[in-house]
Amino acid sequence: xxxxxxxxxxxxxxxxxxxxxxxxxxxxxxxxxxxxxxxxxxxxxxxxxxxxxxxxxxxxxxxxxxxxxxxxxxxxxxxxxxxxxxxxxxxxxxxxxxxxxxxxxxxxxxxxxxxxxxxxxxxxxxxxxxxxxxxxxxxxxxxxxxxxxxxxxxxxxxxxxx
Amino acid sequence: xxxxxxxxxxxxxxxxxxxxxxxxxxxxxxxxxxxxxxxxxxxxxxxxxxxxxxxxxxxxxxxxxxxxxxxxxxxxxxxxxxxxxxxxxxxxxxxxxxxxxxxxxxxxxxxxxxxxxxxxxxxxxxxxxxxxxxxxxxxxxxxxxxxxxxxxxxxxxxxxxxxxxxxxxxxxxxxxxxxxxxxxxxxxxxxxxxxxxxxxxxxxxxxxxxxxxxxxxxxxxxxxxxxxxxxxxxxxxxxxxxxxxxxxxxxxxxxxxxxxxxxxxxxxxxxxxxxxxxxxxxxxxxxxxxxxxxxxxxxxxxxxxxxxxxxxxxxxxxxxxxxxxxxxxxxxxxxxxxxxxxxxxxxxxxxxxxxxxxxxxxxxxxxxxxxxxxxxxxxxxxxxxxxxxxxxxxxxxxxxxxxxxxxxxxxxxxxxxxxxxxxxxxxxxxxxxxxxxxxxxxxxxxxxxxxxxxxxxxxxxxxxxxxxxxxxxxxxxxxxxxxxxxxxxxxxxxxxxxxxxxxxxxxxxxxxxxxxxxxxxxxxxxxxxxxxxxxxxxxxxxxxxxxxxxxxxxxxxxxxxxxxxxxxxxxxxxxxxxxxxxxxxxxxxxxxxxxxxxxxxxxxxxxxxxxxxxxxxxxxxxxxxxxxxxxxxxxxxxxxxxxxxxxxxxxxxxxxxxxxxxxxxxxxxxxxxxxxxxxxxxxxxxxxxxxxxxxxxxxxxxxxxxxxxxxxxxxxxxxxxxxxxxxxxxxxxxxxxxxxxxxxxxxxxxxxxxxxxxxxxxxxxxxxxxxxxxxxxxx
Ligand code: FES
Ligand code: FES
Numbered sequence: 057x058x059x060x061x062x063x064x065x066x067x068x069x070x071x072x073x074x075x076x077x078x079x080x081x082x083x084x085x086x087x088x089x090x091x092x093x094x095x096x097x098x099x100x101x102x103x104x105x106x107x108x109x110x111x112x113x114x115x116x117x118x119x120x121x122x123x124x125x126x127x128x129x130x131x132x133x134x135x136x137x138x139x140x141x142x143x144x145x146x147x148x149x150x151x152x153x154x155x156x157x158x159x160x161x162x163x164x165x166x167x168x169x170x171x172x173x174x175x176x177x178x179x180x181x182x183x184x185x186x187x188x189x190x191x192x193x194x195x196x197x198x199x200x201x202x203x204x205x206x207x208x209x210x211x212x213x214x215x216x217x218x
Numbered sequence: 219x220x221x222x223x224x225x226x227x228x229x230x231x232x233x234x235x236x237x238x239x240x241x242x243x244x245x246x247x248x249x250x251x252x253x254x255x256x257x258x259x260x261x262x263x264x265x266x267x268x269x270x271x272x273x274x275x276x277x278x279x280x281x282x283x284x285x286x287x288x289x290x291x292x293x294x295x296x297x298x299x300x301x302x303x304x305x306x307x308x309x310x311x312x313x314x315x316x317x318x319x320x321x322x323x324x325x326x327x328x329x330x331x332x333x334x335x336x337x338x339x340x341x342x343x344x345x346x347x348x349x350x351x352x353x354x355x356x357x358x359x360x361x362x363x364x365x366x367x368x369x370x371x372x373x374x375x376x377x378x379x380x381x382x383x384x385x386x387x388x389x390x391x392x393x394x395x396x397x398x399x400x401x402x403x404x405x406x407x408x409x410x411x412x413x414x415x416x417x418x419x420x421x422x423x424x425x426x427x428x429x430x431x432x433x434x435x436x437x438x439x440x441x442x443x444x445x446x447x448x449x450x451x452x453x454x455x456x457x458x459x460x461x462x463x464x465x466x467x468x469x470x471x472x473x474x475x476x477x478x479x480x481x482x483x484x485x486x487x488x489x490x491x492x493x494x495x496x497x498x499x500x501x502x503x504x505x506x507x508x509x510x511x512x513x514x515x516x517x518x519x520x521x522x523x524x525x526x527x528x529x530x531x532x533x534x535x536x537x538x539x540x541x542x543x544x545x546x547x548x549x550x551x552x553x554x555x556x557x558x559x560x561x562x563x564x565x566x567x568x569x570x571x572x573x574x575x576x577x578x579x580x581x582x583x584x585x586x587x588x589x590x591x592x593x594x595x596x597x598x599x600x601x602x603x604x605x606x607x608x609x610x611x612x613x614x615x616x617x618x619x620x621x622x623x624x625x626x627x628x629x630x631x632x633x634x635x636x637x638x639x640x641x642x643x644x645x646x647x648x649x650x651x652x653x654x655x656x657x658x659x660x661x662x663x664x665x666x667x668x669x670x671x672x673x674x675x676x677x678x679x680x681x682x683x684x685x686x687x688x689x690x691x692x693x694x695x696x697x698x699x700x701x702x703x704x705x706x707x708x709x710x711x712x713x714x715x716x717x718x719x720x721x722x723x724x725x726x727x728x729x730x731x732x733x734x735x736x737x738x739x740x741x742x743x744x745x746x747x748x749x750x751x752x753x754x755x756x757x758x759x760x761x762x763x764x765x766x767x768x769x770x771x772x773x774x775x776x777x778x779x780x781x782x783x784x785x786x787x788x789x790x791x792x793x794x795x796x797x798x799x800x801x802x803x804x805x806x807x808x809x810x811x812x813x814x815x816x817x818x819x820x821x822x823x824x825x826x827x828x829x830x831x832x833x834x835x836x837x838x839x840x841x842x843x844x845x846x847x848x849x850x851x852x853x854x855x856x857x858x859x860x861x862x863x864x865x866x867x868x869x870x871x872x873x874x875x876x877x878x879x880x881x882x883x884x885x886x887x888x889x890x891x892x893x894x895x896x897x898x899x900x901x902x903x904x905x906x907x908x909x910x911x912x913x914x915x916x917x918x919x920x921x922x923x924x925x926x927x928x929x930x931x932x933x934x935x936x937x938x939x940x941x942x943x944x945x946x947x948x949x950x951x952x953x954x955x956x957x958x959x960x961x962x963x964x965x966x967x968x969x970x971x972x973x974x975x976x977x978x979x980x981x982x983x984x985x986x987x988x989x990x991x992x993x994x995x996x997x
Binding site for chain 1: 228230231233234235237238239240241242243244246247249326413414415416417418464465466467468469498499700703882885886889890891892893894915916917921922923924925927928929931
């Protein structure tokens with residue numbers, strides 16, 4: 057398969073790699089770089105388990121080719137915490153019991169973070185709509201949605217205080 | 219009020235931090251040195267004779283290290299009936315059945331090689347419909363069912379597609395119906411559907427030069443799979459090791475060996491190199507397992523006052539191309555098919571049937587959710603026939619302590635009446651009619667659902683606890699973590715019993731070589747069985763510690779007492795405390811156990827002795843199970859008469875939990891279970907045409923999303939009937955969480971529309987048709 061060199065920033069580190077032009081971003085992250093936090097649930101853009109942020113936007117990495125990500129800045133679940141300090145959304149997923157089997161969780165959290173970053177403090181209904189592409193078979197969603205909402209509330213509150 | 223330290227508290231699970239940071243290594247995340255990638259050539263047709271298999275093209279692909287066909291691995295598996303080979307040999311029986319395996323350096327090469335495989339199949343007429351399958355002239359899925367070895371409790375019917383015919387006979391139904399003032403007779407159907415855990419099936423296997431097999435697999439019940447493989451391969455159990463990383467959801471779908479035998483078949487031909495076989499989503503739909511479909515014929519007779527006097531059912535379970543554990547599903551559903559109502563005369567005939575479709579097996583509840591839907595529709599039909607309130611007729615017949623089950627046994631610890639009342643109160647049953655039309659022109663309905671279910675018995679499990687000198691403990695057991703939270707409940711119990719803080723307790727990854735024997739992770743049994751074993755193991759640890767402390771204190775072992783909260787107290791011969799004490803978490807600091815023997819506690823729990831073997835013809839027995847579960851749901855739905863779309867507004871889930879050891883865990887199970895139940899009732903359905911699966915992907919097979927689930931869920935835990943044998947009185951919640959949701963939602967739809975729901979999922983077309991009638995009537 058024809059290969060191409062790409063360079064990109066992932067979780068604040070820069071990478072230059074040769075990659076087959078048909079390799080998906082998900083395969084590239086998981087198999088070439090060993091970043092296995094993003095999961096494969098369907099490989100057809102339906103489950104959201106593979107969600108990562110490309111230039112801040114949530115993307116189903118199973119549908120994007122690695123070569124398309126050339127030059128971009130990528131954030132995966134592994135890069136979300138600041139050292140030992142978890143991102144508020146990660147902490148909230150723990151505290152609110154929004155994790156069960158956890159297979160959907162990395163995708164859920166990345167989508168949730170993107171929503172908070174972009175919309176600040178959307179309503180619960182808007183969050184539901186925006187997270188429609190992330191499937192979960194364990195939690196029934198409500199706890200996940202409430203966790204994102206609660207985190208958005210407190211992040212807005214904290215930034216108001218500053 | 220009990221004064222436990224950690225029992226009954228909403229403690230947070232221990233595995234979340236790894237899960238929210240992406241650090242958890244699921245099976246798919248594990249890469250081994252020298253690992254090859256496997257791919258599977260699968261049958262494109264549902265039924266046919268294999269004429270030839272040509273793998274020469276596959277061998278020509280670069281990087282291919284092994285190609286395996288059915289004749290290379292002629293091993294049989296099958297928990298009830300040994301009807302399945304690792305790969306199809308002479309015949310294929312479902313679309314997606316594996317025929318050829320390839321292992322290559324990369325996954326692309328393996329796929330490429332699979333594309334080069336040529337298989338010639340002479341197609342046979344497919345058995346597509348469960349009712350047609352039992353007709354006399356139906357083609358046969360298995361020509362010689364009777365020739366396969368099978369367990370004695372399963373009774374295949376020679377020359378038919380019937381894997382098993384289950385029978386239950388209590389009292390005299392003819393007499394019962396003769397006494398009835400009304401009889402309602404209906405048929406109901408539940409579609410085949412998929413567990414759809416977000417993690418697909420997969421396995422990685424490795425075979426050592428000595429022949430020892432190691433498998434990494436998200437297997438719900440690794441010891442069950444080990445037993446199957448050991449028998450099939452003729453290899454002793456100590457030479458098969460199954461390691462179970464955290465599982466990305468199971469719900470019964472990861473019970474059967476699916477990818478394990480394929481990875482092993484390849485690894486037997488790769489000279490020690492490990493092989494990873496991952497199912498794609500499409501393969502998971504086709505060749506994982508599914509919830510069996512079912513067709514119920516139900517007949518219920520009652521007196522004028524609502525007392526049910528007789529119940530009869532014949533039902534057919536669409537168990538697909540191989541029998542797996544499906545006879546147990548048929549059995550479990552039939553035992554509770556009259557519902558948690560005391561009925562003197564019962565007759566059921568359950569047929570577990572072969573078709574050329576996906577392998578129908580258990581989903582969260584082993585047929586109980588389907589049975590509950592059917593018996594609750596019958597209750598609503600009876601209420602209507604008698605002009606009674608649906609709650610009243612249920613209350614009239616509901617089981618209480620001392621009631622006789624369908625098996626003839628006398629029940630104890632029965633809290634279902636309280637559950638039904640709680641569910642009805644929660645939905646405001648008294649305050650509203652069962653159906654009305656809103657100002658916006660939508661139709662609302664309320665419904666009730668109850669269930670009862672039993673846990674598989676006899677069963678066994680065990681726990682070991684290594685107590686470390688620094689006051690921490692490592693707990694081992696083999697009930698797997700599917701997301702249900704066993705990894706927090708068991709440490710809670712050990713913490714409570716040993717009086718050491720919860721954070722001092724860790725658990726061990728399940729591994730058949732290192733963690734102790736366990737029957738299975740199904741049947742909502744973990745808290746009950748494992749909890750009891752954990753209490754015993756803790757007691758064993760305490761005994762050993764007392765011995766050491768007595769030695770250090772220079773006193774008699776029986777004069778060191780263990781007190782609540784992890785305090786050791788010395789007493790004199792009269793039992794008066796001497797004033798000398800020690801804390802469990804400071805034994806090391808105080809040099810009380812240093813340099814001692816290792817402290818390794820062991821506890822097991824098994825239920826052989828309480829179990830009485832039921833009579834195979836009547837299924838009557840003195841005691842069938844260690845534990846019966848009960849519960850009730852109430853639901854309110856809103857139907858849009860223009861679109862036929864049904865929205866669930868509220869579900870109240872009341873559970874006879876005995877004692878909630880971790881209420882947060884219960885709530886998580888219930889929230890997830892209710893939504894899964896809603897999906898089962900309104901959305902999920904496999905569509906087959908001539909044995910071909912028409913919607914085997916996530917686009918066309920819909921499971922609930924965040925947009926479908928804006929429903930108010932209220933959980934009510936009923937703790938008034940603790941189980942005398944359960945740990946702290948606890949029962950289970952995993953499967954119960956969804957067992958009565960389908961029935962309550964279907965009941966609400968039936969009340970809204972005024973017509974029985976005869977098929978789940980309830981399709982918008984059906985609803986539209988009924989809505990039209992309902993609106994006309996109300997004009
Ligand atoms: S794996 Fe990418 S959306 Fe499912
Ligand atoms: S927590 Fe299991 S799929 Fe979401």
